[in-house]
Amino acid sequence: MLSRSAEGLYWLGRYLERAQHLSRLLRHQTEALVDRPVEEIHFGWLRIYGSLNRQPPVGSLELLAQDAYSLADSYTLADDLTFEPTNPDSVWSGVASGRENARHVRHCLSAEMWTCLNRTYLRIQGLTIQDIWASSPERFYAETVAEIDTFAGVTAATMYRDEGWRFLNLGRSIERVQLSSALLHAHITAAEGTQDVSEAAWTGLLRLYHALEAYNRTYSLAVEPRQVLDLLATDARLPDSLSRSLDMLSAELAAAAPSPNDEAAGAAQRLMGRMSALVNYAWLDRDDPRSLLRRLNAHGRELHDLVTETYFHYPVHDAPLR
Amino acid sequence: MDFNDYELDGRIYDEMFHADGTARSHYQGVHTALTGTSAADLGDIQEQVTGSFSSEGISFKVYGDEEGDERIIPVDCLPRVLSGSEWSGLETGLTQRLKALNLFLSDVYGPARIVEDGVIPVDVVRGCPQYRIEMRGFQAPHGVWVAICGTDLVRTNEGFKVLEDNLRVPSGVAYMLANRKAVKASFRRLYRSSRVQDIEHYGRVLLTTLQELAPEGTSDPAIALLTPGVYNSAFYEHMFLAREIGAELVEGRDLLVDDGVVYMRTTAGLRRVDVVYRRIDDDFLDPVVFREDSLLGVPGIMHAYQQGNVTLANAPGTGVADDKSVYAYVPDMIRYYLSEEPIIDNVQTNLCRNPEGLEYTLDNLANLVVKRVGESGGYGMLIGPHATPAERSEYAEQVRANPADFISQPVLDLSRAPCLINGRIEPRHVDLRPFVLHGHRTRIVPGAFCRVALRRGSLVVNSSQGGGGKDLWVLEN
Numbered sequence: 001m002l003s004r005s006a007e008g009l010y011w012l013g014r015y016l017e018r019a020q021h022l023s024r025l026l027r028h029q030t031e032a033l034v035d036r037p038v039e040e041i042h043f044g045w046l047r048i049y050g051s052l053n054r055q056p057p058v059g060s061l062e063l064l065a066q067d068a069y070s071l072a073d074s075y076t077l078a079d080d081l082t083f084e085p086t087n088p089d090s091v092w093s094g095v096a097s098g099r100e101n102a103r104h105v106r107h108c109l110s111a112e113m114w115t116c117l118n119r120t121y122l123r124i125q126g127l128t129i130q131d132i133w134a135s136s137p138e139r140f141y142a143e144t145v146a147e148i149d150t151f152a153g154v155t156a157a158t159m160y161r162d163e164g165w166r167f168l169n170l171g172r173s174i175e176r177v178q179l180s181s182a183l184l185h186a187h188i189t190a191a192e193g194t195q196d197v198s199e200a201a202w203t204g205l206l207r208l209y210h211a212l213e214a215y216n217r218t219y220s221l222a223v224e225p226r227q228v229l230d231l232l233a234t235d236a237r238l239p240d241s242l243s244r245s246l247d248m249l250s251a252e253l254a255a256a257a258p259s260p261n262d263e264a265a266g267a268a269q270r271l272m273g274r275m276s277a278l279v280n281y282a283w284l285d286r287d288d289p290r291s292l293l294r295r296l297n298a299h300g301r302e303l304h305d306l307v308t309e310t311y312f313h314y315p316v317h318d319a320p321l322r
Numbered sequence: 323m324d325f326n327d328y329e330l331d332g333r334i335y336d337e338m339f340h341a342d343g344t345a346r347s348h349y350q351g352v353h354t355a356l357t358g359t360s361a362a363d364l365g366d367i368q369e370q371v372t373g374s375f376s377s378e379g380i381s382f383k384v385y386g387d388e389e390g391d392e393r394i395i396p397v398d399c400l401p402r403v404l405s406g407s408e409w410s411g412l413e414t415g416l417t418q419r420l421k422a423l424n425l426f427l428s429d430v431y432g433p434a435r436i437v438e439d440g441v442i443p444v445d446v447v448r449g450c451p452q453y454r455i456e457m458r459g460f461q462a463p464h465g466v467w468v469a470i471c472g473t474d475l476v477r478t479n480e481g482f483k484v485l486e487d488n489l490r491v492p493s494g495v496a497y498m499l500a501n502r503k504a505v506k507a508s509f510r511r512l513y514r515s516s517r518v519q520d521i522e523h524y525g526r527v528l529l530t531t532l533q534e535l536a537p538e539g540t541s542d543p544a545i546a547l548l549t550p551g552v553y554n555s556a557f558y559e560h561m562f563l564a565r566e567i568g569a570e571l572v573e574g575r576d577l578l579v580d581d582g583v584v585y586m587r588t589t590a591g592l593r594r595v596d597v598v599y600r601r602i603d604d605d606f607l608d609p610v611v612f613r614e615d616s617l618l619g620v621p622g623i624m625h626a627y628q629q630g631n632v633t634l635a636n637a638p639g640t641g642v643a644d645d646k647s648v649y650a651y652v653p654d655m656i657r658y659y660l661s662e663e664p665i666i667d668n669v670q671t672n673l674c675r676n677p678e679g680l681e682y683t684l685d686n687l688a689n690l691v692v693k694r695v696g697e698s699g700g701y702g703m704l705i706g707p708h709a710t711p712a713e714r715s716e717y718a719e720q721v722r723a724n725p726a727d728f729i730s731q732p733v734l735d736l737s738r739a740p741c742l743i744n745g746r747i748e749p750r751h752v753d754l755r756p757f758v759l760h761g762h763r764t765r766i767v768p769g770a771f772c773r774v775a776l777r778r779g780s781l782v783v784n785s786s787q788g789g790g791g792k793d794l795w796v797l798e799n
Contacts, residue, residue, distance in 0.1 A: 002570050003587045104552055107565035115378060122376070163589060260591035311589040316578060320591035 001108070001257075006167040007312040008105035012098050013171025016117075019094025020148040021179045022048075026081060026091070027141035028208055033074055038067045040197045043190055044204075045077055050186030051179075052089050056080065078137065079129035091144060095124055110158035113151065120147040166252050170307065173249035177275070178300045180242050184232065185293040191225070202228050209240050233283050242279050242296070250276055253307075261314040268306035275299045323356050323364060323747055328740065335479050335737035336749060337402055348405035348797055355512040356400070361745050364399070367508045368742050371399040374504045380497070380558055395497060396790035398741045401505055402752060402772050406519070406799035409768055412475065412482060415665030416756060417764045418656060420471050423487065423643045424760065425659040427467035430642060431457045441658050442651045446675070449726060450648060451696050452490075452641025454604060456611055460628060462637045463538075464762070469531055469635040470599075471758040472771075475666070477737040483667045485734075485753065487652070489644040490636060491601050494771035495757050496559035497791045499524060502769065505793040518795040521769035525566030527759055528599075532567070534761030535633045536596045543596035545569040546586055548577070550602045550618045560601050569599065574606075579622030582629045597633045598623070604638045612638075646695045646729045647673055669734060675726040683721065683730040687714050690730040692721065705781065707733055736781055739792070741774060751775045753783050754794055768796040 029044045042061065049056050057080045058073045082091045099121040106114055124144070132140040159165050191201055202223045206212040209232055218235075219227045233242045250272050259265035278296050286292050325339075332341050338349045345353035356364070375394050404412075429436050430447055431454075437444050447453055472492025474485040502521055506513045529545070536543035547569045549560035564571035576586050577595065585592040600607065606616040611624040626632045642648060650671040653664040672679040672690075683690060687706050694702040704717045721728045738749035754770040772794040773783035783789040 001589055002572060002576055003589055004573070004576050005571070006589045100552075103557075103561075107561045107571050111378075118378070167589075257590045260589070316587065316592065319587075321585065322588070322591050322593050 001163045001167075003312045003314075005105045005108050006163060007308075008101045009108060009164050009168040010171035010307070010312075012101040012105070013168040013173075014175040015094045015098035015101065016148055016151065017172045017175040018089065018179065019091050019098065020145055021176075021183075022081060022089065022094065023091050023141045023144040023148070024208060025183075026078060027138050027145060028204060029074075030078065030137040030141060032204075033071065036200070037197075038070045039194065040200055040204075041070050041074065043194045043197045043201055045074070046190040046194070047183070047186050047201075048081065049077075050190055051182040052081075053182070054087070054089065057084075075129065075133060078133070082132070083127070083129055091141075092124060095121055095144075105164075108164040110154075110160075112154050112158045116147070116151050116154045120144070120151070123147075163257055166256055167311075169248065170252040170256065173245050173252060174300060174304060174307070176240060176245040177242065177249060178297060180232070180240065180245065181293045181297040181300065184229065184242075185290055185297070188225075188229075188290055188293075198225070199223055205232070209238065211235075211238055214238060229289060230283075233279055243276075246276050246279055256311065259310045259314075260319040261310045264306050264309040264314070268303060268310055271299055271303050271306060275303070323359060323361055325353075325357070325740075325747065328747060329749055333479070334735045334749075335477055337477075337737055337739040337752065348408075349403050351512060351516045352401060352403055352795075355509070356740075356747065364742055365745055368399045370508050371397055371504045374507070375500065378500070380500050396776060397497075397501055397504065398750075398774055398776070398790055398792045399505060399508060400740055400742055400747070401509070401793045401795045402739045402754075403516075403795045403797065406797050409519075409796040410799075412666065412756065413766050413768075415482075416473055416758045416766060418660065418662060418665050419473070419484065419487070419652065420468060420758050420760055420764060422652065422656040422659050423471075423489065424465065424467050426655045427637070427640060427643055428462065428465055429659075431460055431639060436655065436658055439658070441654050442648070446647050446651070446673075447642060449675075450642050450645045452604070452639070452645055454639035454642070456624070457637070457639035460637075460639075463630065463633050464535055466535055466635075466760055467637040467640050468643070469535055469760055470528070471760070472755045473758060474753055474755050475770075476669075476734055476753045478735050481667070483669050483734075484652070485669055486646075487644040487649065488755070489640040491603060492755070492757070493556040493559055493601075494755050494773075495524060496556075496562040498757070498769050498771040498794070499562075501771075501791050501793040513795075516795060517798045519768040519798055521767045524757070524767045524769075525563070527765050527767055528563065529567040529569075531759040531761035531765065532569075532597050532599055532633075532635060535635055537630055537633055540596045544594060545597045545599065546572045546577070546595045548572055548574070548598050548600040548602055548620075550606065554601075556601065563599075567599075574602075574616075574618045574620045577620040577623065579620060579626050582622075582626050582631050584620070584623060584626050584632045595632060597635065599635050604641060607634075607638060646671075646693055647675065647726075650729070669731050672730045674721055674728040674730065679730070680721070680725045683728070684718055686730075687718060689733060691733055692717065692728055692730045695727050695729060705733065708781075733781070736775075736783075739772075739774070741776070741792070743776070743778075748778070750778070751781050751783065752792065770794045 025048050032041055032044055046061055056077055058076055080087055084090045085092060087093060099117055102109060102114060102117055187205055191198055202225055206215050206228060211231055215231055235241045236244050238244060253268060253272055275296060278292060282292060330336055330339055330343060339345055375397055436442050437447060468489045470492060472488040472494060475482050476485050532545050533543055547560055547564040549557060549571060551573050561571060570586060572586055578585055584595045586595050602618055605613045606618045608619050608621060608624040609616045610621045627634050650673055653668050656662055656664045672682050674680040674683050690706045692704040736751040736753060739752045740747045741750040752772055752774045754772045756766060756770040759765045772792040774790050774792045775781055775783045776790045777788050
């Protein structure tokens with residue numbers, strides 16, 4: 001398929017995954033605003049901003065640990081993460097950029113996929129933080145999550161399994177690896193610096209990944225950080241675990257078209273192998289999970305560059321003619 | 323709904339009613355159905371039709387509009403109906419016209435006999451900004467310069483007339499298909515009982531046409547649709563058509579020319595392209611040959627075309643045949659090349675480049691429509707009767723300064739068709755743009771993008787100027 005179309009689908013996959021991930025985080029965060037202690041709310045914001053590596057608009061998050069600030073500032077922070085157009089990671093930016101990419105490659109999508117995505121875009125387009133804050137912000141985030149899930153379902157049900165499908169999923173899975181490795185890293189960092197919230201924070205993390213029941217079945221009701229991390233990193237039955245995302249990524253990469261840039265394609269395959277090994281082998285003997293997650297994340301960035309060089313922006317002069 | 327307040331005016335042809343207020347025979351079905359439908363139900367239907375446009379994102383862009391970058395094109399849910407025999411007449415006339423226009427293009431870039439024989443003055447042709455000197459001596463593949471044409475037709479009490487030939491990159495066919503899809507779904511029983519001729523095979527016909535024009539010796543040609551990109555007003559249509567015909571939707575940056583062959587950049591390497599259905603203007607097609615500041619085009623594509631390694635549809639240079647001055651000579655072309663009388667008339671046109679045309683235009687400005695030769699889309703024109711004296715005299719100055727840039731035509735009483743306006747059925751002026759395709763032969767899908775001037779009394783149907791669309795039903799005989 002056309003390289004530019006493949007790239008558009010790849011980014012569509014990435015952006016929607018990003019918007020969904022952040023909406024999930026914000027849903028849990030805004031639920032916490034109702035009844036959780038202020039320390040936990042503070043922890044939640046610290047984790048989100050840490051995983052995005054973004055400077056919060058309220059300056060220091062430390063002040064938030066006091067009740068007086070937490071609610072008012074949460075409003076500002078949620079706005080920054082949800083509707084701020086200059087924040088490339090905001091939910092709105094993800095949906096709008098995803099939809100913009102979809103518009104470029106609309107002829108590669110099924111009609112149902114476009115309609116589904118366009119509805120989400122049109123629903124969010126006119127909203128502001130006041131609108132969603134007035135009623136129930138968690139409902140807004142839950143709807144957004146559900147709509148992006150629906151898009152994934154409609155995609156699975158209607159999209160022709162051609163190269164376009166492959167690049168869309170390549171984008172989704174690479175983004176998942178990046179988001180999860182960054183979030184787990186930020187979670188561990190935030191948990192180390194915060195007392196009192198650890199048990200609730202780890203339970204919340206499991207809930208975020210729909211993994212609480214699985215955890216209870218596999219381990220016990222007592223929440224052990226090491227076991228939580230093991231489950232989220234290595235359980236192949238968990239939809240969003242690192243190892244499952246890496247398997248998906250590696251399958252899509254292996255099945256992608258014969259590449260016009262053999263050198264970069266080979267490098268991508270080798271890097272993929274190293275990333276899988278990090279989670280499937282090195283993980284269990286880890287001393288420092290954060291350094292491992294950091295490496296995984298850095299590899300993910302390199303892999304993105306290699307995919308781009310392999311399929312989208314390869315040098316033309318020695319590309320094969322077909 | 324009843325039609326008791328529906329306004330009829332003897333000077334203006336009404337598509338639905340005879341002058342005495344009885345419905346025309348081919349409109350009986352629609353008339354009966356509308357009479358039996360409540361205003362509330364019609365309102366629901368209109369909402370449903372508009373809603374489907376919005377969720378499908380059927381949009382166009384208005385230039386110079388800073389606000390929204392995409393707008394939904396307004397659509398009126400009431401179909402306009404033509405009888406099968408009315409359509410057959412149009413079909414024959416359009417086929418005749420396109421044949422003459424293609425012969426004219428071969429001639430005007432070749433021996434120019436028509437000029438030599440004094441049928442068209444040389445300066446009308448050479449003075450036309452769309453005349454491409456680069457195309458001189460070029461023979462278009464299969465003799466087809468114009469493969470896709472969108473002809474604007476209007477109806478008056480005297481019958482159908484051609485208002486304009488669009489021979490460069492005509493648009494609107496996606497709206498023809500979208501209008502049909504939405505309206506058909508909303509008037510299910512009426513549609514079934516009306517026996518409307520199908521238009522859904524347009525994509526197949528387009529594909530066949532493009533395949534027929536592939537360079538000699540190409541089996542299974544690779545076809546690409548070249549778009550200026552998402553910021554173009556017709557991008558929706560480009561995307562839609564690429565999908566319909568299974569072509570790659572490419573931008574200039576996706577293509578490159580190597581050794582006179584056009585390739586597109588794919589995930590598997592460079593793939594040869596045989597036919598380019600190009601939806602960008604001549605000016606931007608190839609920076610080597612035309613505008614060198616073009617970032618949208620493909621350097622070297624004209625060279626590949628002239629070598630016969632790729633077909634461009636439509637050919638560059640076709641604009642000389644849809645120029646507003648050259649338009650006045652199309653009936654003469656038909657007589658000259660085909661020895662036939664034109665089946666569909668032109669609108670009487672005064673060329674201001676001729677002294678008598680200029681004088682007549684300036685003397686009768688209040689009763690004429692004056693158009694700029696190089697403009698389209700309803701831009702840059704003066705509708706005499708609707709303009710203030712100040713606007714008219716200011717415009718007259720411009721005409722006097724560059725007479726060759728202007729033509730004038732009488733203000734036509736465009737026919738009116740019933741539309742749903744604020745819950746009432748009211749007449750509005752309409753035109754229609756059928757799409758005429760020509761590969762090895764001419765093919766016309768029995769339908770058209772029917773444009774409607776939704777503002778009361780307005781004669782301007784362009785979507786950029788408050789116009790909307792309507793489905794056109796051609797009934798079986």
